[in-house]
Amino acid sequence: MASKAVTLLVLFLALIVVVAAAAVEARRPQSDDPTAAAAHAKRRSKDATPTHLHFFFHDTVSGKSPTAIRVVDPPASSSSSSSPFSMFGMVNVMDDPLTEGPEQDSGPVGRAQGLYMASDQNTIGFLQAMNLVFTSGDFNGSTLALLGRNCPLDDVRELPIVGGTGAFRFARGYALLHTHWLDFQTGDATVEYNVYVMH
Secondary structure, eight states: HHHHHHHHHHHHHHHHHHHHHHHHHHOOOOOOOOOHHHHOOOHOOOTOOOOEEEEEEEOSSSSSSSSSSEEEEESSSSSOOTTTTTTTEEEEHHHHHEEESTTTTEEEEEEEEEEEEEOOOOOOOOEEEEEEEOOOGGGGEEEEEEEEEEOTSEEEEEEEEEEEEGGGGGGGEEEEEEEEEEOOOOOOOOOOEEEEEEO
């Protein structure tokens, strides 16, 4: 069990390094790429306005086809956690669908791929690291990288955008998350995303 936890911790740290490296690389100008140069010029423009994206994130942890799975359970009893509701130490990996509307069968926008880890000893608070992979529309093939704190019981949460690819090279901005629906028995949730990104 300890060996599995160490392996998962190493994988998680490797993911953080990859996300950070992608963010650094996304901000590095590529002189031989006219698309990157144009994006860089737009980023520096004083009149650049953020792109607003709106979609819904569906996190399904129950049933026969979950889109998020738990890879590390929280300790059965932890003296380091002051709340029995914190889930401190839990790690889930996700490949969640993003849709235009709150219904799971509404038009697909993309996928949220990454992980969330319970990192707060007092409440339900996650460190969330993920890529928003766009599979349709104007940004098909582009990604945004998000890394930050997500407390799902708060009305609105803010996650920073730390980078991107494709149309979102040099991306910076933030995402506002609002829980649209949550099943407290299963943990399944639908979350509304309003993303504001400079690129």
